[in-house]
Amino acid sequence: MNALREALQNAATPVEVFFRDDDAGWEDARLLELIARFAEHGLPVDLAVIPNELHEPLAAKLIDTHAGLHQHGFAHTNHQLEGRKCEFGPARDKSAQRADIADGRTRLQHLLGDRLEPFFTPPWNRCTHATAETLVELGFALLSREHKVEPFGLLSELPVHLDVARLAPDELDERFARHVEHGGPVGVMFHHGVMEPEDMARASALLELLATHPNVKAKTMRELCP
Numbered sequence: 651m652n653a654l655r656e657a658l659q660n661a662a663t664p665v666e667v668f669f670r671d672d673d674a675g676w677e678d679a680r681l682l683e684l685i686a687r688f689a690e691h692g693l694p695v696d697l698a699v700i701p702n703e704l705h706e707p708l709a710a711k712l713i714d715t716h717a718g719l720h721q722h723g724f725a726h727t728n729h730q731l732e733g734r735k736c737e738f739g740p741a742r743d744k745s746a747q748r749a750d751i752a753d754g755r756t757r758l759q760h761l762l763g764d765r766l767e768p769f770f771t772p773p774w775n776r777c778t779h780a781t782a783e784t785l786v787e788l789g790f791a792l793l794s795r796e797h798k799v800e801p802f803g804l805l806s807e808l809p810v811h812l813d814v815a816r817l818a819p820d821e822l823d824e825r826f827a828r829h830v831e832h833g834g835p836v837g838v839m840f841h842h843g844v845m846e847p848e849d850m851a852r853a854s855a856l857l858e859l860l861a862t863h864p865n866v867k868a869k870t871m872r873e874l875c876p
């Protein structure tokens with residue numbers, strides 16, 4: 651993490667960073683371990699929770715953690731027959747999307763109560779204009795996707811920039827440093843479900859650096875929601 655450490659050292663002002671872990675509902679043991687790592691370092695984490703995969707025992711455990719909780723699609727199902735995977739892609743019209751988003755929210759409200767935040771992360775970080783329109787109609791306050799796409803301009807967006815679970819360590823270091831140089835907020839994405847023990851150890855080292863560096867301001871998604 652030398653490039654990142656150097657970029658932080660050179661930052662004129664502290665850089666805001668937030669952490670989004672996706673796919674809560676899958677691989678519960680790994681999920682709870684990752685949340686514990688954040689807690690050990692005193693860092694916030696926001697979980698994107700798959701409504702159709704959340705069950706009561708896990709919901710009870712998540713409510714007991716410090717994690718922020720928001721909606722991750724409905725069932726994490728790919729509906730595209732070709733091209734890149736999407737649950738909320740062009741293959742489905744607005745009414746089909748709306749039914750899923752509303753059902754998912756009802757389910758999460760039932761299981762998470764007032765811990766549920768009105769934020770939406772689409773699976774695979776991709777959705778359409780119709781999705782954004784639907785989110786506005788249903789009263790969502792924030793959409794979180796990939797930073798490379800143009801914002802829809804319909805509701806606030808808080809994109810992620812880095813995928814800790816999928817980038818090689820050197821690439822993560824370099825890319826993280828570049829985003830720090832551009833100023834924040836930098837969105838750091840995790841996928842606990844694919845993180846092997848060595849990935850967890852590396853993530854912990856990253857969290858240690860971020861938790862202790864004076865030029866990092868760790869924020870929740872709620873704090874960054876305008």
Ligand SMILES: [Zn+2]
Binds near residue numbers: 772
């Ligand atoms: Zn996902």
